[in-house]
Ligand SMILES: Nc1ncnc2c1ncn2[C@@H]1O[C@H](COP(=O)(O)OP(=O)(O)OP(=O)(O)O)[C@@H](O)[C@H]1O
């Protein structure tokens with residue numbers, strides 16, 4: 381039996397009135413693997429604990445298989461939870477630990493068959509007679525999974541179950557969890573702040589920021605069509621390049637997006653998506669380019685839909701199978717609150733008072749840090765009428781990261797031609813909402 385979990389306008393307020401989960405609506409299908417993804421403190425665990433019944437729902441409804449479930453006791457919900465700090469009973473063997481919930485549920489029944497079957501499924505038959513202190517971290521986590529599975533719950537709730545493990549083991553267990561939950565076909569809600577984990581596990585990924593749902597969609601869609609700059613920046617490595625631009629229509633009529641001293645000339649006739657930019661003329665926007673949207677090549681070799689830029693090599697990151705080249709294109713990066721080096725949230729920022737010795741970037745970051753529940757992007761100053769001035773404190777290096785093959789020889793200080801694939805150009809407005817590609821496809825004008 382697997383179940384549908386539905387959250388309807390669910391909010392959570394702890395003591396001092398701050399909503400840590402804000403009107404969250406989410407329908408999770410029976411058998412679905414849904415990942416709750418977001419930065420630390422965005423409310424992921426709180427959501428999971430409300431589903432489990434460990435935390436009261438302040439407002440809104442939880443439905444399990446369509447039935448109102450806000451007031452059900454945790455035990456009545458028939459769900460199994462796996463935590464980051466999987467607490468196994470130290471005085472029980474693996475067998476004892478896995479069998480424990482079975483014995484609680486039905487003291488008369490012999491837990492052995494279920495425990496053995498579960499251990500076989502997880503490949504831990506050899507570990508059944510050991511105590512937790514005799515197991516490695518990964519083995520312990522497998523036993524903890526066993527304890528959750530043995531009961532045949534109708535849903536799994538997993539809260540960063542892999543984050544205490546080293547990278548190799550994490551990848552290994554990640555694949556195991558994916559296989560296991562697929563085989564069992566049990567609805568799973570999985571919490572993580574690791575986007576690559578979310579992308580590789582989820583049927584769908586729900587991105588949370590400051591207790592507010594930003595987007596819920598398949599991994600492919602959140603990557604390809606992020607609703608706003610926060611989702612765009614949270615998902616994908618290397619992080620999407622976010623540059624501050626201005627939409628312009630110079631005298632010859634061609635629409636451009638200027639990036640500092642350079643610009644992207646949008647091909648005529650304008651695509652439907654680019655036509656939408658008309659209303660942004662003269663305004664600052666955020667240009668989003670994933671590292672695969674830009675390639676190192678001369679303008680003469682441009683394909684249709686590609687436009688030229690140049691970049692100054694700042695730094696070359698060798699990664700073995702590829703290299704990441706950090707270019708200075710003379711543009712300024714946009715800052716996304718909650719993603720930049722985390723300043724503790726809610727603490728008054730004493731530094732903000734004395735801005736004198738700070739760079740522009742510092743100031744942008746400081747503002748970003750204070751805008752937790754505000755817009756998803758921060759543009760520091762009002763739109764520029766004339767050409768964009770250079771940043772007063774000099775360059776902000778490495779504003780554009782491009783991924784390329786390792787055979788290419790690049791050195792710091794080289795000026796390199798780049799081609800931007802406009803099919804992969806994102807434009808976000810000043811509040812960080814995506815305006816191009818269009819949020820929803822426009823009805824076909826010719827139809
Ligand atoms: N019992 C509590 N009382 C008051 N505030 C709480 C309580 N539990 C959590 N919070 C606050 O609610 C917010 C969300 O917490 P939550 O644990 O859900 O975040 P999270 O997304 O799971 O973060 P992390 O990735 O760090 O685990 C945080 O700001 C946290 O400080």
Ligand SMILES: [Mg+2]
Nearest residue numbers: 424425426539
């Ligand atoms: Mg948490």
